[in-house]
Amino acid sequence: MARIGVFICHCGENISATVDCPKVSEVAAKFPGVAYSVDYKYMCSDPGQSLVVNAIKEHKLTGIVVSACSPRMHEPTFRRACAEAGLNPYLCEMANIREHCSWVHEKGDRTDQKAIDVVRMMVEKVKRNNALMSIKVPVTKTALVIGGGVAGIQAALDIANAGHKVVMVEREPSIGGHMSQLSETFPTLDCSQCILTPRMVEVAQNPNITLYTYAEVESVEGFVGNFNVKIRKKAKSIDETLCNGCGMCTTKCPQKKIPNEFELGMGNRPAIYVPFPQAVPNVPVIDRLNCTYYKNGKCKICEKFCQPKAIRFDQEDEIIEVAVGAISICTGFDVKKTDFFPEYGYGKHKDIIDGLQFERMASASGPTLGAIRRPSDGAEPKKIVFVACAGSRDPAKGIEYCSKICCMYTAKHAILYKHKVHDGTAYIFYMDIRAAGKNYDEFTRRAIEEDNAQYIRGRVSSIYERDGKLIVIGTDTLMNHETVEIEADMVVLATAGVANQGAEELAQKLHVSYDQHRFFSEAHPKLKPVETNTAGIYLAGACQSPKDIPESVAAASGVAGKISCLFSSSELTREPLIAFVDRIAAPDYSSCTGCFLCQPVCPYNAIEKEDIKDRAGNLIKSLAYINPGLCQGCGTCVAICKSKSIDIDGYTNQQMYSEVDALLNS
């Protein structure tokens, strides 16, 4: 005889303000099989949990229904309480009357009735629940880090230094990400390359880290602790083991006029190139789209000059398979280009550049060796205008959010400009100065007070070119909305930070969610900021939302902590909610007919063949067998099985039908 306990939670006022909890409890007490029913203000609190534990013991309950929030939130809590009271944790069910009821309906009888129905369904289900034992799976103690920007570098080093193996996959020929392009960094103005490049070298030298550059993730299968990853290592046309990084090839390549991506088009590079001198690894790649040999079948000059004979024109992409236990996404962000702004000329004016281009210009290793110069004629700009929030915080542009980093880097740009052009004036059009952070506001004050940055609070409606000058039309909202017209030599747009190219495809490969702006989504905005919704997959840095370096690094160390925890034991406990094929007595052994329709539909390749043999070893029958280590409980096989031989523990057909029956017969 079932003895079910029902626990109705008020969730403070979250539920009780809308649903009449005492009434629900009273009604539930009368459901057949219910031995105990109670309502309480905070069921998840310590006294709440004690209430559950004591009731199980005292009333000898055989199953419980906690009627509260989503099972995503507190199912583990109440399962633990069951275990503590000596009840199998899988004899606990959650009836969600918060997200599914109080939060979405108005107060009233019909809402109460819905809450009652939801509880009734779960009572009927839990009566048919079976005690289940959790599954143990081994953990592969290797982490995959996708993206080698500062976030990826930090995560990889922390995990490696904790004694675990790391595989890092970077799309570009070198690691470093955006930080390697920056000049000096706010709020301290230390040189970006000087603090980053040693860490890049550490990645290359750490024996625990395997680095694949010019590579991308091709596919990911498996689950937490046991992922199988295929990596496509794009052909560099170089034998990396032979190349000694002498750079002969890059100096001799006759194709010299290819826009340099690292310099954002402000410089040129040859067809065989390393993105920047401090690249890690210091191995060139041939850009096949622009190489004369790949285009016309003639040239091979680099091969002639390469002393260690490292050039391989016939090299093909390589697919590398690795087994990893956890994955960290660190693929970073991108910035909108100037052509996104019709009101600023669709990117057609050479002297309107974006913030990253300004970084390159201000960088000692950049195309102008650190001198601020107009791209159009190389003149030193004496009047420069910075436009903050270019695209950001602008619903009309589809980017409602604040890009967060631009207020700070714009202040930095104004400071750097003043340090380089002493007699110049920098104007900054801004909406608000968002400088929250340690020493951040002080930094913007420094731009204003010491470096004479002219902050104008208002937006820029248009910029046009006239006689070699850029006319910037804006408004000053602190001066009675007067129109401001500045004849500038150069304009820098602090363009919005956006999701990186390919983020969506990567999210789909990894089965993790992303938001409407294609940034990767965290599992919980407050309590799980570095986890994704998929167990074992984490995220750090600007791939989640625009972030500055300290934040990216902190998140990366957070991920490393999480992954180290995961790797701290050799086995993982998994929920036993998986499919199984029924077994019955001989001579049938199972209702499975051995048609194996289920085999190709299983997305996790979990279905195997099991042969039933007699004592003499003769085959009697072949049945489907579901490998419990691989099954993810998705239920696809259940749906396709003609003979209804497959069921999922915790979600059997009988359990589901009983829920539906309970609802229909209420």
Place this chain on the structure above:
Amino acid sequence: MKLGFYPGCSLEGASREYNESVQAVAEKLGIELVSIPDWNCCGATAAHNLDKELSLSLPARNLALAEEAGLTELVVPCAACYSRFTVTQHELLHDNAMHKKVNEIIGKEYKGTLRILNVIQFIEEYIIDKLEDNMKFEINKKVACYYGCLLVRPNKILNFDRTEDPQTMDVVMKKLGADSIDWAFKTECCGAGFSVSFTEAVGRLSGKIIEDASHRGAEALVVACPMCHSNLDMRRPAMDKYNGKKIDTPVIYITQAIGLALGIDRKKLGLNRHFVPVKLDNFKPYVKKEVVVENTQIMEEI
């Protein structure tokens, strides 16, 4: 070919030359423009600031009348009328209650089946393909196309051309052989709202437009809106005062430019009616470019 036509007050009054040039071009190319019988004011004046129902009912009555007359497409050359008509169509088709109310007010059933064309769309769909066979002259001049505020806004409703730096007029002018320049004031305000009440503002706003165009070497401004035209043309003294110099760059309607290319008599195009004299002449005779159709098959055989 028969198309509906809504002149509105401007085209019958201050901007007669716009009407004359539209009619002359249509006639030349065999397009019949049928005016909506018993049409009324479009409400572009004060109505849309004062009374929402009135501002929707005035255009709705015109549209309903056009539908009753069996018209399916309506050419509306005035940018302000065009704006009122398209906004009304949009609002009524997206607001059932208002649609019903307006139907009651106008005592007619407005269905919303009509396609409304501004003058550029009219040119794109019915004129541009006929130019090659009918052009007598190339407008071999540097021109600045001025779109003003209403032709391309609000973009969400009109979905016509790009709001900043529009291009459709430039395409037409290039087709006529003109060198249409890239300039900064294509959609800046000309101050038409203050045309009567605050001419000094017009002097400043329109003054900047005229100055930039002439500074960049434009020999004429090309417009498609009677308000833009009367402002830029008639208020020239105020602009000259603002600019501190006299600028005599004329302002012509795009239909006048087409008329000139088609060799229509200047008077018929109303070019004599402008305040700033339109001296443009010495057009290059147009020679139709022979299009060589390559028959690749034959070429290969040879």
